[in-house]
Amino acid sequence: MPMKRALGPLVALAAAVALQCPAARAAAPLPPLKHIATLRVPGAPLDVFDISEVNADGVYALSDRSNHGLDFFNAATDAFIGRATGFAGFNPAQGFDAAGPNGVVAVGRHEFWAGDGDSTVKVVDLRTRKVIASISTGGHRRTDEMTYDPRDHLVVAVNNADDPPFVTFISTRTRKVVGRVVLRQATDGAEQPVWDPATGLIYLSIPSLDHDTARGAVAVINPRTRTLLRFMPVARCMPAGLALGPHHHLLLGCSDDGVAAGFPARSFVMSTRGRIVARLPQVGGSDEVWSDRRAHRYYLAAVANTGGPVLGVVDSQTDRWLGNIPTGPHAHSVAADARSGRVFVPIAGGPGSPCPQGCIQVFAPRR
Numbered sequence: 001m002p003m004k005r006a007l008g009p010l011v012a013l014a015a016a017v018a019l020q021c022p023a024a025r026a027a028a029p030l031p032p033l034k035h036i037a038t039l040r041v042p043g044a045p046l047d048v049f050d051i052s053e054v055n056a057d058g059v060y061a062l063s064d065r066s067n068h069g070l071d072f073f074n075a076a077t078d079a080f081i082g083r084a085t086g087f088a089g090f091n092p093a094q095g096f097d098a099a100g101p102n103g104v105v106a107v108g109r110h111e112f113w114a115g116d117g118d119s120t121v122k123v124v125d126l127r128t129r130k131v132i133a134s135i136s137t138g139g140h141r142r143t144d145e146m147t148y149d150p151r152d153h154l155v156v157a158v159n160n161a162d163d164p165p166f167v168t169f170i171s172t173r174t175r176k177v178v179g180r181v182v183l184r185q186a187t188d189g190a191e192q193p194v195w196d197p198a199t200g201l202i203y204l205s206i207p208s209l210d211h212d213t214a215r216g217a218v219a220v221i222n223p224r225t226r227t228l229l230r231f232m233p234v235a236r237c238m239p240a241g242l243a244l245g246p247h248h249h250l251l252l253g254c255s256d257d258g259v260a261a262g263f264p265a266r267s268f269v270m271s272t273r274g275r276i277v278a279r280l281p282q283v284g285g286s287d288e289v290w291s292d293r294r295a296h297r298y299y300l301a302a303v304a305n306t307g308g309p310v311l312g313v314v315d316s317q318t319d320r321w322l323g324n325i326p327t328g329p330h331a332h333s334v335a336a337d338a339r340s341g342r343v344f345v346p347i348a349g350g351p352g353s354p355c356p357q358g359c360i361q362v363f364a365p366r367r
Contacts, residue, residue: 031313031323031324031325031366032297032313032322032323032365032366033311033313033323033325033343033363033364033365033366034363034364034365034366035325035361035362035363036342036362036363036364037078037361037362038354038355038359038360038361038362039073039078039080039344039359039360039361039362040355040357040359041062041064041067041071041080041346041357041358041359041360042067042080042083043064043066043067043083044066044067045066045349045356045357045358046064046066046067046346046347046348046349046355046357046358046359046360047066047348047349047350047358048065048066048089048090048099048330048348049062049063049064049065049066049330049333049346049348049358050063050065050099050101050102050103050104050333051063051102051103051104051145051288051333052104052288052333052334052335052344052346053104053105053106053112053335054075054106054335054336054337054338054344055106055109055112055126056106056109056338057109058074058075058076058337058339058340059072059073059074059075059081059106059126060072060073060074060075060335060337060344060360061104061106061112062104062333062344062346062360063087063100063101063102063103063104063114063333064083064101065087065088065089065090065099065100065101066089066090066358067083067085067089068085068086068087068088068089069083069084069085069086069087069101070083070084070087070101070104070112070114070124071083072084072126072129073344073360075337075339075340075342075344076337076339076340076342078362081126081129082129083129084112084124084129084130084131086122086131087100087101087114087116087117087122088100088101088116088117088118088142089117094117096142096161097117097141097142097161098117098118098141098142099117099142100114100115100116100117100118100142100143101114101115101116101122102114102115102116102117102142102143102144102145103115103143103144103145103146103157103158103192104146105146105147105148105155106148107123107148107155107172108172109126110125110126110127111123111124111125111126112124112126113146113148113155113157115142115143115144115145115146115157115158116134116142116143117141117142118142119136119137119138119139119140119141119142119143119159119162120134120135120136120137120143121134121135121137121143121146121155121157121168121170122134122135123135123175133175135170135175135176135177136177137157137159137166137168137170137177138168138177138180139159139162139166140162141159141161141162142159142160142161143157143158143159143168144157144158144159144160144161144191145157145158145160145191145192145193146158146193147193147194147195147202148172148195149195149200149202149223151197151200152200152223152224153171153172153173154169154170154171154172154178154223155169155170155172156168156169156170156193156195156202156221156223157170158190158191158193158204160189160190160191161189164182164183164184164186164187165182165183165186165189165190166180166181166182166183167180167181167183167190167193167202167204167221168180169181169223169226178226179226180226181221181226181227181228183206183219183228185206185209185210185231186206186207186208186209186219187208187209187210187211188207188208188211188213188238188257189207190204190205190206190207190219191204191205191206191207191239191240191241191242191255192204192205192240192241192242192243192253192288192289193205193242194242194243194244194250195223195244196244196248196272198248198272199248199272200222200223200224201220201221201222201223201229201272202219202220202221202222202223203218203219203220203221203242203244203250203272204218204219204220204221204242205218205219205239205240205241205242205252206218206219206231206239207238207239207240207255207257207258208238209231209233213238213258213261214235214236214263215233215235216233216234216235216237216238216239216258217231217232217233217234217239218231218232218234218239218242218250218252218270218274219231219232220232230274232270232273232274233274234252234268234270234276236258236263236264237252237254237255237258237263237266237268238254238255238257238258238261238263239252239253239254239255239258239268240253240254240255240256240257240286240287240288241253241255241286241287241288241289241300241301242289243289243290243291243298244291245269245291245293245298245316246293246296246316246317247271247317248271248272248273249269249270249271249272249277249316249319250269250270250271250272251267251268251269251289251291251298251300251314251316252267252268252269252270252289253267253284253286253287253288253289253300253301253302254266254267254268254284254285254286255285255286255287255304256285256286256287256303256304256332258284258285259284259285259304260304264281264284265283265284265285265302265304265305265306266279266280266281266282266283266284267279267280267283267284267286267289267300267312267314268280269314269319277319278319280312280314280319280321282312282321282324283300283302283305283310283312283314283321283324284302284304284305284306285302285303285304285305285306286300286301286302286303286304286305286312286332287301287303287332287333288301288332288333288334288335289301289334290334290335290336290343291316292316292336292338292341292343293316293338294338294339294341295336295338295341295365296315296316296317297313297314297315297316297322297336298312298313298314298315298316299311299312299313299314299334299336299343300312300313300314300334301327301331301332301333301334301345302324303327303330303331303332305324308326309326309327309328309329309330309331309332310324310325310326310327311324311325311327311331311334311343311345311363312324313325325363327345327347327361328347328348328352328353328354328355328361329347329348329349329350329352329353330347330348331345331346331347331348333345333346340364341364341365342362342363342364343362343363343364344360344361344362344363345360345361345363346358346359346360346361347359347360347361
């Protein structure tokens, strides 16, 4: 009895230390990434932007609607390389359906292709930072997200705001439109596409089918025949972001529109055959999502996540959620540099923002 009474204060003291010391709390692991830099964007405050991309040489490109162009940064040094102007920008009177630049994709080492608000795809030469071609998709509203099929030398671009939305196939050799797929069942647009080198097919997020917000899908398209093969269904998600990972898996980012419709803020992992293989209730309300195959990570720009915008991190080998990192207003874009492992998340300025003029937050893996 005396020994137990003597140990009582020590046990209480140890418990108090455990509560105050983060290292003692095994239930609260460190986030998988740490914030390492904040990049300032020259020109007008960064209030309106869209999708981002990193090419194989480590150049980060951001669709900067506030400054009517693509911004380029060295992903390893954070140095601002320059800006390619000549895009529509954002006019509140016209809305986002006429805004640009929008989706952006790297083609080879020296080109970035980006959708614009006048239903064109503009080709930018990175060496001169000039628009060297403007290709009409034949629509009435903006050309949005896109992917690159290097096997067939095609850029696949989505006109998500036209009714019905459609997909355009553009030859990267001739810069000519070579085909189109109209998505008549996609009654709420179409979002992020991805090309799979294993199947040679295009996968495309479809928020809803036949005016039913609870019925979304991933469209499967053959780029060689320019035909829609099938829809792989997903319920109560309204998917926007889509990224290809290992094991023939696709990460689906259930969108902010899905959250606004009353569905849970969550994400799914789907096989390329259409089976849901993992459910991730810890992170959702995403726009762009990214797969870093070298780091074995998925990243989600979860702008409408429960509790506020976050950068979600998922282990793509195990489909296991690793953590969420708070970001900021309108943080719906994410891209990662496979060479350095750095992750880039632009944040709008304004009240409540950690960057009053807008910025790009840079994260890196914890070692």
